[in-house]
Amino acid sequence: MRVGDAAREVGTSTRMLRYAEQLGLVTPPRTAAGYRDYGERDLRAAAAALELQGRYGVTPAAVAFGLRALEDPEVAGSLRQLARLRRVGGPGPVAVLDFETAKARRLLRLAS
Secondary structure (H helix, E strand, O other), X not given: OOHHHHHHHHOOOHHHHHHHHXXXXXXXXXXXXXXXXXXXXXXXXXXHHHHHHHHHOOOHHHHHHHHHHHHOHXXXXXXXXXXXXXXXXXXXXXXXHHHHHHHHHHHHHHHO
16 A cells, blocks of 8 residues: 555644654655555554653654664663663653653644
Protein backbone atom coordinates (compact mmCIF):
# COMPACT_ATOMS: atom_id res chain seq x y z
CA MET A 1 0.00 0.00 0.00
CA ARG A 2 1.25 3.51 -0.80
CA VAL A 3 2.12 6.13 1.80
CA GLY A 4 -1.19 8.03 1.61
CA ASP A 5 -3.27 4.91 2.14
CA ALA A 6 -0.93 3.74 4.91
CA ALA A 7 -1.16 7.10 6.68
CA ARG A 8 -4.96 6.99 6.59
CA GLU A 9 -4.93 3.40 7.84
CA VAL A 10 -2.89 4.23 10.96
CA GLY A 11 -4.41 7.68 11.53
CA THR A 12 -1.53 10.02 10.77
CA SER A 13 -0.33 12.25 7.96
CA THR A 14 1.89 11.22 5.07
CA ARG A 15 4.45 13.74 6.29
CA MET A 16 4.62 12.12 9.74
CA LEU A 17 4.82 8.66 8.20
CA ARG A 18 7.74 9.76 6.03
CA TYR A 19 9.37 11.29 9.12
CA ALA A 20 8.92 7.98 10.97
CA GLU A 21 10.69 6.32 8.05
CA GLN A 22 13.58 8.81 8.24
CA LEU A 23 13.93 7.97 11.93
CA GLY A 24 13.91 4.23 11.22
CA LEU A 25 10.61 3.57 13.00
CA VAL A 26 9.19 2.01 9.83
CA THR A 27 11.13 0.57 6.91
CA PRO A 28 8.80 -0.05 3.97
CA PRO A 29 10.38 -1.55 0.87
CA ARG A 30 10.26 0.34 -2.42
CA THR A 31 8.59 -0.78 -5.63
CA ALA A 32 10.55 -0.91 -8.90
CA ALA A 33 9.14 2.56 -9.63
CA GLY A 34 10.47 3.86 -6.29
CA TYR A 35 7.18 4.08 -4.39
CA ARG A 36 7.00 3.05 -0.75
CA ASP A 37 5.09 -0.22 -0.37
CA TYR A 38 3.72 -0.45 3.17
CA GLY A 39 2.84 -3.93 4.31
CA GLU A 40 1.07 -5.21 7.41
CA ARG A 41 4.26 -5.23 9.49
CA ASP A 42 5.01 -1.60 8.55
CA LEU A 43 1.48 -0.57 9.52
CA ARG A 44 1.79 -2.33 12.87
CA ALA A 45 5.16 -0.64 13.51
CA ALA A 46 3.76 2.80 12.64
CA ALA A 47 0.71 2.24 14.85
CA ALA A 48 2.90 1.02 17.73
CA ALA A 49 5.17 4.07 17.43
CA LEU A 50 2.14 6.39 17.47
CA GLU A 51 0.72 4.59 20.48
CA LEU A 52 4.01 4.95 22.40
CA GLN A 53 4.18 8.65 21.55
CA GLY A 54 0.67 9.19 22.84
CA ARG A 55 0.99 7.03 25.93
CA TYR A 56 4.27 8.52 27.11
CA GLY A 57 3.94 12.00 25.61
CA VAL A 58 7.18 11.80 23.65
CA THR A 59 8.27 12.78 20.16
CA PRO A 60 8.93 10.36 17.31
CA ALA A 61 12.64 11.16 17.72
CA ALA A 62 12.50 10.09 21.37
CA VAL A 63 10.91 6.77 20.37
CA ALA A 64 13.63 6.29 17.74
CA PHE A 65 16.33 7.04 20.31
CA GLY A 66 14.72 4.57 22.70
CA LEU A 67 14.97 1.89 20.01
CA ARG A 68 18.60 2.82 19.40
CA ALA A 69 19.31 2.53 23.12
CA LEU A 70 17.78 -0.95 23.12
CA GLU A 71 19.72 -2.10 20.06
CA ASP A 72 23.11 -0.41 20.53
CA PRO A 73 25.10 -1.63 23.57
CA GLU A 74 27.34 1.45 23.47
CA VAL A 75 24.37 3.83 23.72
CA ALA A 76 22.82 1.71 26.47
CA GLY A 77 26.10 1.79 28.40
CA SER A 78 26.39 5.55 28.01
CA LEU A 79 22.86 6.00 29.32
CA ARG A 80 23.60 3.75 32.31
CA GLN A 81 26.70 5.84 33.04
CA LEU A 82 24.64 9.03 32.85
CA ALA A 83 22.08 7.51 35.21
CA ARG A 84 24.85 6.84 37.74
CA LEU A 85 26.31 10.35 37.37
CA ARG A 86 23.18 12.43 37.54
CA ARG A 87 22.40 14.13 40.79
CA VAL A 88 19.77 12.63 43.02
CA GLY A 89 16.89 15.05 43.40
CA GLY A 90 17.51 16.75 40.06
CA PRO A 91 15.00 16.69 37.25
CA GLY A 92 14.28 13.11 36.28
CA PRO A 93 14.17 11.73 32.75
CA VAL A 94 10.42 12.31 32.48
CA ALA A 95 10.84 16.04 33.17
CA VAL A 96 13.57 16.24 30.56
CA LEU A 97 11.42 14.42 27.99
CA ASP A 98 8.49 16.72 28.81
CA PHE A 99 10.72 19.72 28.11
CA GLU A 100 11.98 18.21 24.84
CA THR A 101 8.45 17.31 23.75
CA ALA A 102 7.20 20.85 24.44
CA LYS A 103 10.18 22.28 22.55
CA ALA A 104 9.53 20.03 19.53
CA ARG A 105 5.85 21.02 19.48
CA ARG A 106 6.77 24.72 19.56
CA LEU A 107 9.16 24.21 16.65
CA LEU A 108 6.52 22.35 14.65
CA ARG A 109 4.01 25.16 15.24
CA LEU A 110 6.57 27.70 14.04
CA ALA A 111 7.30 25.63 10.93
CA SER A 112 3.66 25.37 9.88
